[in-house]
Amino acid sequence: xxxTSSTSNETRPSLSVVFAATHDSPTxxxxxERHLEKLKPIGGELLVADxxxxxxxxxxxxxxxxxxxDVFTLRAEAVKRARGEVIALTEDHIxxxxxxxxxxxxxxxxxxxxxxxxxxxxxxxxxxxxxxANFLLTFAIFLPPMPARPTKRVPPAINxxxxxxxxxxxxxVPGRLELEIVPxxxxxxxxxxxxxxxxxxxxxxxxxETIATxxxxxxxxxxxxxxxxxxxxxxxxxxxxxxxxxxxxxQTLSELRHKPGYRIITAKALPYMFLLLxxxxxxxxxxxxFGPGTSPAxxx
Numbered sequence: 567x568x569x570t571s572s573t574s575n576e577t578r579p580s581l582s583v584v585f586a587a588t589h590d591s592p593t594x595x596x597x598x599e600r601h602l603e604k605l606k607p608i609g610g611e612l613l614v615a616d617x618x619x620x621x622x623x624x625x626x627x628x629x630x631x632x633x634x635x636d637v638f639t640l641r642a643e644a645v646k647r648a649r650g651e652v653i654a655l656t657e658d659h660i661x662x663x664x665x666x667x668x669x670x671x672x673x674x675x676x677x678x679x680x681x682x683x684x685x686x687x688x689x690x691x692x693x694x695x696x697x698x699a700n701f702l703l704t705f706a707i708f709l710p711p712m713p714a715r716p717t718k719r720v721p722p723a724i725n726x727x728x729x730x731x732x733x734x735x736x737x738x739v740p741g742r743l744e745l746e747i748v749p750x751x752x753x754x755x756x757x758x759x760x761x762x763x764x765x766x767x768x769x770x771x772x773x774x775e776t777i778a779t780x781x782x783x784x785x786x787x788x789x790x791x792x793x794x795x796x797x798x799x800x801x802x803x804x805x806x807x808x809x810x811x812x813x814x815x816x817q818t819l820s821e822l823r824h825k826p827g828y829r830i831i832t833a834k835a836l837p838y839m840f841l842l843l844x845x846x847x848x849x850x851x852x853x854x855x856f857g858p859g860t861s862p863a864x865x866x
Contacts, residue, residue: 581610582650586640587658604667615640636862638740654727663764673760681732681756684721685763686710691770699838707821720749741790780842782861784849789858803854810847
């Protein structure tokens with residue numbers, strides 16, 4: 567298996583796929599194989615950013631090797647090295663649809679003045695109610711069919727692509743891309759949501775690990791990029807954390823009203839969903855008061 571990043575320096579790749587991986591898994595190999603297969607015909611490149619402590623196997627082409635690094639650091643470093651006209655972000659537990667790469671480029675061609683494109687996400691772990699709860703809390707609004715734009719929920723960086731000319735003006739410190747650039751691009755209307763840009767989210771953990779993931783995600787999202795806010799902002803954000811589980815639950819259920827095919831599984835998942843939202847809110851509270859701590863390193 568060879569990397570497509572060997573494209574001539576004289577020709578800028580049409581698409582750079584930045585693939586952050588924190589550990590080896592069957593999904594890593596399947597996703598990398600698909601990326602390499604689909605990028606070659608369109609002159610794209612794959613940049614695997616490997617943060618695993620033991621190192622990914624030799625059959626996976628690694629562009630960035632940073633043992634023990636979190637996904638925010640891995641992604642920032644790989645994006646800095648990406649040469650494509652369009653830079654697409656994904657992770658080791660995400661499987662792109664067979665036409666994902668061409669769909670990304672088509673969406674950018676159809677929206678030349680917009681900075682970013684995001685797409686829809688399907689659940690690739692459907693055998694347990696807990697896995698559905700974990701999925702729905704983040705991706706309910708991104709189940710097809712999606713609204714064009716805007717949505718209240720910011721698309722996660724597992725299925726977002728940006729034009730490189732837009733990214734060149736930013737200092738990509740860890741966390742800025744996912745927690746500042748992508749949200750701001752979304753909020754000001756410079757991102758289009760395209761159902762045809764489709765991936766599957768494959769993640770299954772036991773209850774303890776799933777709770778921990780939502781805690782660490784909440785703490786990271788509240789504190790990266792790290793800065794010490796003024797006291798009044800700390801107090802305001804800490805108070806908001808108390809209301810957060812109810813607010814996010816209402817938002818998620820509102821999003822699912824328009825997707826009737828998921829009503830039964832949503833009803834079954836409600837107790838888990840509320841528990842995970844409490845974990846997320848507790849994480850945000852810790853992030854507001856004490857910063858990110860080790861939470862970024864705990865995320866896949």
